[in-house]
Amino acid sequence: MRWTLKPTPDLQKIKHLSQALQVDGVIASLLVQRGIETFEEAKNFFRPKLSDLHNPYLMKDMDKAVKRIEQAIENGENILVFGDYDVDGTTAVSLMSSYLHSYYPNVATYIPDRYAEGYGVSFQGIDFADDNGMTLIIALDCGIKSIDKVEYAKQKGIDFIICDHHRPGDELPDAVAVLDPKRTDCTYPYDELCGCGVGFKLIQALAGNRGQTITDLVTYLDLVATAIAADIVPITGENRVLATFGLDVINTFPRPGIQALIQNVKKQKLTIGDVVFQIAPRINAAGRIYHGNKAVELLTEFNLEQAQEFAAMIEGLNAERKDLDKQITTEALMQIVSNNEQERFTTVVYDENWHKGVIGIVASRLTETYYRPTLVFTKSGDKLAASARSVKDFDVYNALEACADHLEQFGGHMYAAGLTLKEEQYSGFKQRFEEVVRQTIAPELLVPEVQVDAEIDFSDITPKFFRILKQFEPFGPGNMTPVFLSRGLMDTGYGKAIGADETHLRLFVKQGDAEGYAAVGFGLASKMNIACSGKPFEAVYSIEENEWNGNVSTQLRLRDIRTVE
Template identity: 80%
Template sequence: MRWNLKPKPDSHKVKHISDVLGVDAVVATLLVQRGIETFEEAKSFFRPSLDDLHDPYLMKDMDKAVIRIEKAITNGENILVFGDYDVDGTTAVSLVSSYLRSYYPNVATYIPDRYKEGYGVSNAGIDFADDNGCSLIIALDCGIKSIDKVAYANEKNIDFIICDHHRPGDTLPDAVAVLDPKREDCSYPYDELCGCGVGFKLIQALGVNRDQDINDLIPYLDLVATAIAADIVPITGENRVLAKFGLEVINTFPRPGIKALVQNVKKPTLTITDVVFIIAPRINAAGRIKHGNYAVELLTEFNLDQAEEFASQIEGLNADRKDLDKLITAEALQQIERNRDQDKFTTVVYQEDWHKGVIGIVASRLIETYYRPTLVFTKSGDKLAASARSVKDFDVYNALEACAEHLEQFGGHMYAAGLTLLEEQYPLFRAKFEAVVEETIDPELLIPEVSIDAEIELNDITPKFHRLLQQFEPFGPGNMSPVFMSRNLKDSGFGKPIGADATHLRLFVKQEDSDGFAAIGFGLASKMDVACSGEPFDAAYSIDENVWNGQTSLQLRLRDIKCIE
């Protein structure tokens, strides 16, 4: 791994924030690195407030969206809430539909079938709206590029309101309202909302018309926090506020569907990381393995017994997802090894019978092994479909855009995207994608990086220091859990590989006169020769708590270790 020790910030700024907050230089350094340089900025960071949320009417077209929804309610129209089949989409549909149903009954939901309809707004969904007398569709987490689909709906006298957060194309769909903070002509102060976040701004605006304040909408924030965690959007600004208060709802009074998903988790308090690895995969499993409707049913169910039944079904789907993930990853790795010399800058694999619902997960697994911009293809009807994943700091969406001549459809983000193409275009696209990445990527980006916030001594790690770090939560992109490095560490002599497959490393490390700390390195058993040679080594790590036999102690979560240069 490349170790990237962040430059020390301006010493005057560090001293100022240290003095005004009464914190040590390390904590002050971490704050200045995050752009926090004044007492007021620190107050907003450590004590996020719902008052920090922006006026939803600052978003372009929000007034038009609210007027059209109120008109539909006044006229007794049927409204269809439409969303993508992933966590962001299903939570957004659950949020908006449950909010509208709290005071208006004529609301239906629709999640497209991942396999029959594919991503985004579909003709089948519009036909469903038409067949059921819906004259307004609210599209969430999709629609920003659905020009033809919205035109098709207009022909049937069905209006569209689009709530999306993906990058728009050159032309916007002809909808009544297009809510997307990434619109170039939108001056909304924060453009990193997820799809469910845009949906929340919509209900916030609707609430203004109903004399509701933000406190009336807090029960919906468990859904928003789940979407923020799952969609890997920056946990900064408005997202940080929504995530913090959403986590509080998850931990205190979650909706029955989420309560049913986490009731067997033996942790007193769930973090964003727990949402990413416990809640999100289960919600995602519905759309990946069977249908996203299962997730919406779970998240909109208010009877706990019924919610537990839905959660049990989803638990089974998640088990199936794990089995498929493991099988396809193994097959993909075998395919790469057979053709190892073909792709230098990218990893592109294809097998027609791979399950479309897990190819995105498999792409992420392959990056863990080969660390290249990665595409995993499968057959989807008469076309090929792929999920793309990228390495840190490389924009895979831009790379796909440069290959657009070979694609039928694509969309997504800097680090994750989806696409379809005709089978005969596959070899041409694969060659072009490799060439584009080779021309545009900095070769350093093909080496995994551990980004280190600060160098510290083990003696700096105290319970008080850790309590301050905990106040930096919730962690995520834009505010990652701090990573430190310490030099000249030595293992006590009891270091050993652990785990069922002996791939993890357990150490007890000391530094000169320090008391020492237990340290665990997941997947780092191959570093045992470095750590257990008796020679000193350097370590990059984060700090967390270990609970064992009812006792809680601090431990180092190793990111990497290396010989002293």
């Protein structure tokens, strides 16, 4: 693993901020690294306010979207709320449908079947709308490239409003309104919203027409925060405000569906990380193993007992998902070895029997083993479908674009994408993708990197220091958990491998006469010989609260350790 120490920011800026905030130099340095240089900017960072949210009408086509929905309500039209089957899509559908239902009855929801229909707007969904007399479809977290589908709907007298956050193609669908802050002609001040976030801006605009204020919409932010966490969008700007208030709702008064899921998480207070690793996989499991409709049913259910029944079913689906994920990952790793592909620049594996619902998770697992751009394919109808995952700083979407002549369709982001191709295109694509990545990836990107914010001594970790550090939350892209480097560390003799398969490392670490800390390193058991050699070592780590049996203590989350150089 590469350790990269971030450059020390301008010392004058650190000094100025340190004095203005009455904090030590390390805290001031962390803030300046995040682009926070004044007292006012720090105040906005540490104390996000709902009033910091932008006017939704700054988003292109927002006026058209609101006008068309108001017209539909006035005319008594049937509205279909359509969304993707992942967490962002199902939370967005739950958000939009439950808001509209609060004052208008003629609203139905539709989540496409991952296997029968695939990603995004589908012809079957439009046929469903047509068969049920629906004249307006609001598509969330999808639709930005659905030019043919929107045209098909138009021929049937069905209008579309698209709320998406994916990159548009050269041409936009001919919808009544296309809300997407990534549109090149959209000047909305923040373009990193998730699909559910774009949906929230639409209900924010609708609410204004009904005399509601932003405080009336806070109850919907548990859904938005869940989507922000699951979709790994930057937790900066508007997303930071939405995530902060949404987490507060999750921890104080969540909707019954989320409350029922939290009951399976043995923790008093959830962080964004808990939402990512505990709540999101459960919501996702519905669409992966069975049908995304079940997630919407859970998230829009207002009877707690009924929600608990849905949550119990989803818990079972999640257990099944875990088993499949483990089995397919093992098979994929064996395939790489048997094909002698350990030294390639890419991982591309395929088995027609792999479960389509977990190939994205498997792709992520494989990048943990072979750190390189990864695609996992399976059979989907008469085509092959894949999930792509990338490594830090490499744009897999651009790489796929360079292979477009081998693909039927593709879409996604810099770090994650989905694609389909014909079976006969597979070997040509695999070869081309390898060539593209080999020619464009910088060699150092194939080595995992840990970016270190600052070098500190254990004596710097005072109660005030940690108290302020916790206020940097919620963490995520754009505001990652600070990582520190400390040297001259010793384990006090408590070092041992832990976990069911003993792959994790637990230590009690001291540095000189300063207070020592329990330290946990996931996947670091192989470094026990360094930590327990009786010689000093250095470590990169983040500082966290450990909650165990009602006791809360400060512990170090080790990222890596090495002998003193």
